[in-house]
Amino acid sequence: MTGSTIKDTPEEWEVRGSRTPFRGKKTSVRTDDVVMPDGSVVTRDYQVHPGSVAVLALDGEGRVLVIRQYRHPVREKLWEIPAGLLDVPGENPLHAAQRELYEEAHVKAEDWRVLTDVYTTPGGCDEAVRIFLARDLSEAAGERFEVEDEEADMELARVPVADLVRGVLAGELHNNCLVVGVLSLVAAERGDGLDALRPALAPWPARPFEA
Template sequence: MSDAPLSDDHLREDTLSSEPVYQGKFLQMRCDRVRLPDGREASREYVVHPGAVMVVAILPDGRLVMERQYRYPVRQTMIEFPAGKLDQGEGGLACAQRELLEETGYRAKRWAKAGIMHPVIGYATEVIEVWFADDLTLGERHLDEGEFLDVFAATQDELEAWMRDGQLTDAKTVVGMMWLLQWRAGRWPLDWQVVS
């Protein structure tokens, strides 16, 4: 094993052609022909996703705002941090504020962008911004048509136990927990901003 090289040119795949295969309401499937680093050609199929946000919302007592939502592709109810896709032209903070209010009824006065994650790099362009929110006030939620979910509060210890026991398996929520643990341990600081 050696140090990482300064350039990734020897790994890059160049697009030769790109064809839409399927266009849904918000997802698109594409099939690209690429030139590999050794000069051969190959196909790459992937989903084009508009991007999303996830919110780690912290209540005054330290518990976290969570959701339970049935996810059709895996045919089970999942435990998740509030999250949602970006609307066209929408910024990450605006999306995080909108999704938190729509899904949970909470508004936050303080926000901090922790970072980003790429949840499925093998077959999708999706990028999820990880946001933290606190100084919460509860109002009325406004779920999208056809959206059904339960909102509840859980402690960090409960979430850790559910992850350990396989009850909490949503990748973005697991990443949010990792960020939360690092932040609470003082290792990963957050740059909080007050938003009116």
């Protein structure tokens, strides 16, 4: 099988029944009765998620802007890249990413490209994340966004890409978007280059939007 034929494709198996046993503030849990290829019907539970964006912000010195934040489900403080939910259905993901970079780091960027698109845990959640590459950084104008809860304890740092790669491969950095984003950045640099990445408004079938 050649590389050009290896790609994910849309497919939807028949659902005989569906119910939502839990609804939270931003996400919910759905139970579907799915027809298998042999005709049997099995139950599949999964989290329904609005989708997210993340930003790998790369400065002129080859450093990535990262934040350290407490994550209660895993009981750890994780180094991450700025990220956030797509709060409004059909929201333009670029606008959401620009908002998150401003709110979490008080930074703006002039050059935006799509680094990669991922499903975080497709066996149990339908969350789709678009990871952007942001370059030509500068401090944002105006007052800083007022943070609360876990975000009030966040730390900011700028870390060389090589240090992040070492941390990922050593098992010291675990955040999905940071790991995928940093390794995708290195792959792009060693491949066709960062300028060959998709434009910031490239279509995103997993979360369609209006440009």
